[in-house]
Amino acid sequence: MQKNGGSEKKKVPVIQMLVGVFAGLLLIIVLVFVLAILPLQNATEAYNSAVEEYNAAAEDYNSMLSLTCVDNLDGFPESAENLEMVNxxxxxxxxxxLGGNTAKKTQADIETLKEIMEYxxxxxxIMEQITAPSxxxxMERLGRVEDILEIQPVTSDNDPNGLLxxxxxxxxxxxxxxxxxxxxxxxxPVSKGTDGGGAVEVYSTVQDAEARCEYLSGFDNTILYTGSYAIVGTMVIRISYAYTDEAQYEMTDRIAKAFTQLETA
Known part of the structure; x- marks a missing residue:
């Protein structure tokens, strides 16, 4: 009887140990769920919201890109690709x-998306302001350009090209x-024409600006050549042949930078 009683007493610590292990594992699971899984799920939901906002910004960008020309400007992507939402x-x-993702990593992805959306x-x-501007x-933007002296718009009475x-x-x-x-x-400035410095021609569509450049290209390498030309938005920037090729490029670049400057609040 004493021997059997001792055997029963030995079983109690084993059961208690198993219960303790199970409770410890349950506590760990609960902590992981509360401290890692739930925050990751919340971050994932926030990420999908950010993706929605990004895709809307990408659509606006691509839509505007189809209406204007940024070929002569630096830093503009050819298109903005939509992103897929995650489960x-x-x-x-x-x-x-379990694959290694965390709420912190997801939040970092959200911040990156926000930065891209801002760009x-x-x-x-910028594309909106250089597309068919007034x-x-x-004239106001040209007034900001270094080395430009006088500015004058054409009228129907003095337009040398007859295109107004x-x-x-x-x-x-x-x-x-x-x-x-x-x-x-x-x-x-109008009577001097592009010879006096240059001109900016504003078109309502990028197709009209492209057609104008195609026309002007017909005078390249001839005695009728008047200087360089480049499309920015729906505008054709023309620079006098009196400049060197390098100076023509530099003046075009200065004007383009003035046109693409965003006003800060």
């Missing part, structure tokens, strides 16, 4: 966690300017 159900989140938003705003806006408000390819505005170091005949 946010509990099983998928747990699988993601896309700024680029979209005459007054172009003309249907099928005419420009909505054309602003001539004179610049430092360039001497040419005439008593005003």
């Amino acid at each position: 946010e159900d509990l099983f998928s989140v747990m699988k993601s966690f 896309l938003s700024d680029d979209t705003k 005459e007054a806006w172009v 408000h003309r249907e099928n390819g005419g420009y909505t505005a054309c602003i001539y300017f004179t610049s430092t170091g360039i001497e040419s005949a005439g008593d005003s």
Whole structure:
């Protein structure tokens, strides 16, 4: 009887140990779930919301890109690709966690998306302002450019090209300017033409701007060559042949930078 009684007493610590191990494992599981799985699920939901916002910004960017030209500008992606949303159900989140993902990593991805969205938003705003801008806006921006002296828009009475408000390819505005170091005949920027410095022709569509450049290319390497030309948005920036090739490029670049500057609040 004493021997059997001793055997029964020895079983009690084993059971208690198993219960303790089970309780410890349960506690660990609960802690992992509360401290890691749930935060990751919340972060995943926030990530999907950020993806929705990013895709909307990407669509706005691509839509604007189809209406204008940024080929002569640096830093504009050819397109913005949409992103796929991720599964946010509990099983998928747990699988993601076991694969090494965490709420912290997901939050870092969200911050990266926000930064990209900010760039896309700024680029979209720039494209909006260089697409069919007003005459007054172009004149104000030209006034910021170093080495530009006088600025004058054409009217229907003094337009040397006869393209102002003309249907099928005419420009909505054309602003001539004179610049430092360039001497040419005439008593005003318009009368001096592009020879005096250059001009900015504003078109309502990028197709009209492209057609204008195609026309101007017909005079390249001839005695009728008037200088360089480049499309920015729906504008054609023309620079006098009196400049060297390098100086023409530099002046075009200065004007483009003035046109693409975003105002800060």
